[in-house]
Amino acid sequence: MSEPAPFLPAVSLITLGVADLRRATAFYEALGFRPAPQSQESVTFFQLSGVVLGLFGRDALAEDARVSPAGSGFRAVTLAQNFPSREAVDAAYAHALACGATAVKAPEPVFWGGYSGYFADLDGHLWEVAHNPFFERRADGRLVLEPLP
Amino acid sequence: MSEPAPFLPAVSLITLGVADLRRATAFYEALGFRPAPQSQESVTFFQLSGVVLGLFGRDALAEDARVSPAGSGFRAVTLAQNFPSREAVDAAYAHALACGATAVKAPEPVFWGGYSGYFADLDGHLWEVAHNPFFERRADGRLVLEPLP
Numbered sequence: 589m590s591e592p593a594p595f596l597p598a599v600s601l602i603t604l605g606v607a608d609l610r611r612a613t614a615f616y617e618a619l620g621f622r623p624a625p626q627s628q629e630s631v632t633f634f635q636l637s638g639v640v641l642g643l644f645g646r647d648a649l650a651e652d653a654r655v656s657p658a659g660s661g662f663r664a665v666t667l668a669q670n671f672p673s674r675e676a677v678d679a680a681y682a683h684a685l686a687c688g689a690t691a692v693k694a695p696e697p698v699f700w701g702g703y704s705g706y707f708a709d710l711d712g713h714l715w716e717v718a719h720n721p722f723f724e725r726r727a728d729g730r731l732v733l734e735p736l737p
Numbered sequence: 738m739s740e741p742a743p744f745l746p747a748v749s750l751i752t753l754g755v756a757d758l759r760r761a762t763a764f765y766e767a768l769g770f771r772p773a774p775q776s777q778e779s780v781t782f783f784q785l786s787g788v789v790l791g792l793f794g795r796d797a798l799a800e801d802a803r804v805s806p807a808g809s810g811f812r813a814v815t816l817a818q819n820f821p822s823r824e825a826v827d828a829a830y831a832h833a834l835a836c837g838a839t840a841v842k843a844p845e846p847v848f849w850g851g852y853s854g855y856f857a858d859l860d861g862h863l864w865e866v867a868h869n870p871f872f873e874r875r876a877d878g879r880l881v882l883e884p885l886p
Contacts, residue, residue: 598878605813638787661808664754729747
């Protein structure tokens with residue numbers, strides 16, 4: 589057998605630093621996520637279709653990486669969920685706002701031929717809700733651009 | 738059939754804003770990712786095992802979300818790849834540094850019983866490399882805490 593690659597084409601876990609874990613967890617539960625049983629008092633895990641999403645105290649996350657927690661403004665990271673239609677994007681955006689998300693950009697047609705909007709979660713993490721008619725999107729929300737590695 | 742939920746427990750796409758798309762793409766290719774054919778001059782897509790990772794100009798990403806691109810410091814977001822052993826974590830960390838990543842925290846045992854380190858990509862996005870003996874990790878790098886939704 590050949591040597592395994594040192595780094596796989598994979599993200600196992602996305603962790604979002606949050607100010608108030610209980611509130612953030614409640615927001616994501618309202619959105620439609622369900623905490624995994626491995627969640628603890630200081631961390632919430634959600635088993636998503638292709639990746640695990642974790643919520644962890646913002647300062648604790650900085651401490652874990654041993655970096656300063658100081659930071660503000662644009663984070664240059666967005667998470668996206670793709671939908672099978674423009675109507676589904678509108679419904680998701682409205683649902684997120686009803687759950688307490690902050691409106692950032694109402695869904696609208698975009699130059700590349702899709703339809704997209706953005707909201708922010710309780711801690712300012714940006715989520716895009718999009719319809720991309722050129723990408724294969726599975727019923728579980730995963731995009732499949734190529735055969736899975 | 739029941740109404741579909743407005744928001745699925747899914748992340749379809751993670752987008753990282755980068756200063757120099759060509760350099761950032763080359764870094765992730767060296768790390769072990771392969772650009773999907775849907776990549777374009779202004780955007781690179783990587784089909785990962787459970788999610789698509791996108792690289793996009795930092796300012797263009799802010800513009801797409803219609804937010805200010807101003808921002809600095811800790812982003813309160815980390816991506817993680819989990820490994821089957823401490824040795825695999827060490828190898829991944831060394832490999833990332835050899836590819837041009839910045840050392841942030843060399844892998845070490847952590848209080849919860851695992852082993853973890855952090856590096857930053859060319860744009861300062863934090864990646865954790867971890868071994869968690871309590872989590873089921875598939876050969877493709879996905880964590881499976883619960884039956885997939």
